Amino acid sequence: MTESSLIIAVPSKGRLQENAAAFFARAGLVFTQSRGARDYRGTLAGVPNVEVAFLSASEIVTRLATGAAHLGITGEDLIREQISDADAAVEILTPLGFGNANVVVAVPQAWIDVRTMADLDEVAADIRARHGYKMRVATKYVNLTRRFFAEKGIADYRIVESLGATEGAPGAGSAELIVDITTTGATLAANALKVLDDGVILRSEANLVASVRAPWSPAAREAASAVLARIAAEEEARTSREIRAALDPDRASGLAGILEDFGATLPFGEPEGRETVIHCKASRVFEIVAGLQNLGARNVTVRAFDYLFRPTNALTERLLRRLG
Ligand SMILES: Nc1ncnc2c1ncn2[C@@H]1O[C@H](COP(=O)(O)OP(=O)(O)OP(=O)(O)O)[C@@H](O)[C@H]1O
Ligand SMILES: O=P(O)(O)OC[C@H]1O[C@H](OP(=O)(O)OP(=O)(O)O)[C@H](O)[C@@H]1O
Ligand SMILES: [Mg+2]
Structure with missing residues (x-):
């Protein structure tokens, strides 16, 4: 741990605690509380230069406002109540779907x-x-x-x-x-x-929030990017699916229309033989499957991912844009 570490403030009690811990765990971010459950500081397994501070939802807002924490999970109600210039002091990165x-x-x-x-x-x-x-x-x-x-x-x-x-x-x-x-x-x-x-x-709901006033050293930015990439990869995975199918190369010209209609992509490029691999939004899966079957596709399978890492992600981009 150094002075330039990234400080993440996580609810240690109350309504948000369990959900917040589960949220980080889904993103493969595991807290290590070195001195047992009563230790109010921890680290993140496998992500260097991170210090985790376990605090009440209200104290998290205070730390974000003063810049004593870089990232935090807390309720929007507390942000709007406790920070008079919320839009100048913090960047709300994303709502989390709990603590409503x-x-x-x-x-x-x-x-x-x-x-x-x-x-x-x-x-x-x-x-x-x-x-x-x-x-x-x-x-x-x-x-x-x-x-x-x-x-x-x-x-x-x-x-x-x-x-x-x-x-x-x-x-x-x-x-x-x-x-x-x-x-x-x-x-x-x-x-x-x-x-x-x-x-x-x-x-209100719980949000992932960044402090604009925290000391964003290069090491803190790098650690934040690593953390946000995992969070984004989990979310991207949750909302995406892979479709594989055996498609006759003579019919492959029909693919373009399907991809365009449903905002799907070919992650490995144009199919070379019969094997066709598509990435798409989970919500469009069955429409795409129907389209493929119209092209005579066979053995269509659909899979979910644990993580889907894109070259860039909206969370990191949003943070870095705001920090300038
Ligand atoms: N039913 C609810 N009642 C209160 N807060 C809720 C509820 N559902 C979600 N929350 C969110 O959880 C935040 C923290 O509330 P909680 O009561 O857990 O805090 P606390 O740490 O117990 O603090 P306090 O002791 O002051 O209530 C709230 O500000 C709000 O954003
Ligand atoms: O609409 P409901 O589902 O009934 O929830 C609302 C209640 O929950 C919260 O209190 P909490 O249990 O956190 O106790 P507190 O007053 O000690 O914070 C809040 O202050 C309300 O009193
Ligand atoms: Mg309460």
Whole structure:
């Protein structure tokens, strides 16, 4: 490990931990925690100059924002909440398909006439008239709430910062409504709350994120390229298939049309004998097979890959373009 190492911040607890570890494992990236499970630093087997930091999802955002980590996995909700200049500080490389949750505005179900954000204006006036104080919104998403309420033209309210069990606030009488994250809606329902019709502030999921402000030494860039190449190769493999078939050379002229129609390629060039090998999107496999059979192809087989390495990949390109 050197000062110029690539630092990757990985969730060590909470909802994202298991999925994040599985995500790296699929890409053939195995953590080695030298001093056992309580060690909060590790390395990546077979990738030199990498330091893995095991942190909470929220701490990962802090490290990415300050440049204390180069790459990290964390929720978009936390990025948008915690970094005021998110687009300048970080580059979101790719969404990861897990950790899905919505940040929402929720009010008591008993408020039957309140359905939209616009209705909150009246609620605020009512609370002021009846109790003499501002409508209170309990949340830990203070910045997301301020921005969203301002966009919707709601100004007459006060935020009550909540550090947990936010959904309990209206029942406990410490706020009238809440902004919090929800996945199944079970916690909202258990607390007799409902989401406003236009009350979804953000649809969040876990993302692979790069810090723009981290010290991107040549060694860090090289290590990041190696890591991203594996991640991209796993994704490319997952979404691609190989089709092999025995095709009469006299009919091979019909191939071009099929390749073009379905965005498929000949990874080893034009077939020399009967053996034809095609790479294509997994979603187009059966259309291509049908096309090949129309050309009289026989013994058509379809295979999936573990990894598919292309000369370049979108993740590395995106990172290097951003770093300049
Ligand atoms: N149902 C959910 N509730 C909360 N967070 C979720 C949910 N589903 C996915 N997430 C994502 O996981 C991130 C981390 O949430 P989690 O509750 O696991 O953090 P944590 O480490 O336990 O921190 P805290 O103790 O502050 O909640 C959230 O910010 C969000 O991006
Ligand atoms: O819509 P649901 O599927 O019910 O999930 C939403 C709940 O999950 C999260 O809490 P978590 O369990 O992480 O506990 P925490 O409040 O300690 O973070 C979140 O803060 C909500 O309370
Ligand atoms: Mg939590």
